[in-house]
Amino acid sequence: MIEARGLTKHYGQKAAVDNVNFTIKPGQVTGFLGPNGAGKSTSMRLMVGLDRPSSGTVTVNGQRYSEMSAPLAEVGVLLDAKGVHPGRSARSHLRALAATHRIPERRVNEVIELTGLGAVANKRVGGFSLGMGQRLGIATALLGDPKVIILDEPVNGLDPDGVLWVRQLLRHFASEGRTVLLSSHLMSEMAQTADHVIVLGRGRVVADDPISELIAGGETKVRVRSPQAAQLASYVMSGTGNIQLQPLEGGDGEGFTATGIEVQRIGEIAATNGIVLHELTPIATSLEDAYLSLTRSEVEYAAG
Numbered sequence: 001m002i003e004a005r006g007l008t009k010h011y012g013q014k015a016a017v018d019n020v021n022f023t024i025k026p027g028q029v030t031g032f033l034g035p036n037g038a039g040k041s042t043s044m045r046l047m048v049g050l051d052r053p054s055s056g057t058v059t060v061n062g063q064r065y066s067e068m069s070a071p072l073a074e075v076g077v078l079l080d081a082k083g084v085h086p087g088r089s090a091r092s093h094l095r096a097l098a099a100t101h102r103i104p105e106r107r108v109n110e111v112i113e114l115t116g117l118g119a120v121a122n123k124r125v126g127g128f129s130l131g132m133g134q135r136l137g138i139a140t141a142l143l144g145d146p147k148v149i150i151l152d153e154p155v156n157g158l159d160p161d162g163v164l165w166v167r168q169l170l171r172h173f174a175s176e177g178r179t180v181l182l183s184s185h186l187m188s189e190m191a192q193t194a195d196h197v198i199v200l201g202r203g204r205v206v207a208d209d210p211i212s213e214l215i216a217g218g219e220t221k222v223r224v225r226s227p228q229a230a231q232l233a234s235y236v237m238s239g240t241g242n243i244q245l246q247p248l249e250g251g252d253g254e255g256f257t258a259t260g261i262e263v264q265r266i267g268e269i270a271a272t273n274g275i276v277l278h279e280l281t282p283i284a285t286s287l288e289d290a291y292l293s294l295t296r297s298e299v300e301y302a303a304g
């Protein structure tokens with residue numbers, strides 16, 4: 001369990017994390033989402049004592065990180081996969097860390113096998129690919145067999161097999177009753193891995209919900225194709241409410257996507273006006289859609 005209460009971190013005038021409250025529960029995978037600069041990494045650094053809060057607290061299983069006598073056994077962390085001395089081998093890096101906690105050599109071998117590093121464990125980390133570095137970061141996080149696992153962008157740089165492996169591993173840890181927190185900008189991956197998400201925007205909590213609820217609360221979309229699309233669009237837009245139409249991508253003016261109106265209503269409008277329909281499809285909201293509508297006003301670094 002990770003608990004933040006009134007957690008705040010200022011860098012100069014800027015509140016990177018601004019009076020944040022949340023509880024990350026064991027037995028599930030929680031996703032940390034938010035635009036660039038939203039405060040995810042800062043929150044994670046505060047959880048593991050790499051930064052001090054300006055005010056408020058964050059605890060892991062009821063303890064502050066600085067109070068833990070054997071932190072590797074309490075909480076496993078991957079924050080910066082490049083934070084390993086390039087001249088060391090993966091094995092010597094893991095051994096050195098294990099020695100600080102009296103973790104046996106057997107466990108070093110176990111995490112090397114578990115993360116698929118067997119063939120390169122004795123090679124210099126400086127020559128590792130991005131994906132190998134990520135695997136070593138994950139091996140490091142798992143070394144102390146911790147009950148809480150915090151991973152910042154763990155699938156960054158992994159190939160599709162690696163992404164699947166991380167997903168299965170994290171789901172497995174959650175099923176064992178561990179607390180798993182991960183951040184990622186890959187929405188489809190998050191949708192398949194996490195049970196619950198906390199969305200940050202400009203240092204504040206914008207949403208803290210099960211993924212299923214977040215998606216269910218999103219806008220319904222309807223895809224429409226018709227040889228009389230323009231005519232249908234004008235009838236649809238004359239209705240009440242916040243109806244929005246978007247031409248179909250790559251379409252030839254033969255259709256649109258509608259939000260803010262029910263699929264049945266569009267069917268009725270078409271029938272009443274004798275309009276031929278080639279397609280009328282409700283589209284389930286994706287996590288990406290729900291996320292984008294939640295954070296539309298929270299994006300700090302947007303392309304022009």
Ligand SMILES: Nc1ncnc2c1ncn2[C@@H]1O[C@H](COP(=O)(O)OP(=O)(O)OP(=O)(O)O)[C@@H](O)[C@H]1O
Pocket residue numbers: 011015016034035036037038039040041042043
């Ligand atoms: N050491 C620091 N000194 C000054 N400002 C910082 C520092 N670390 C983070 N910030 C600022 O705090 C804000 C939050 O940054 P943070 O890295 O936590 O965001 P993030 O959600 O992890 O973003 P990203 O998705 O880009 O990794 C940003 O505006 C960032 O510029």
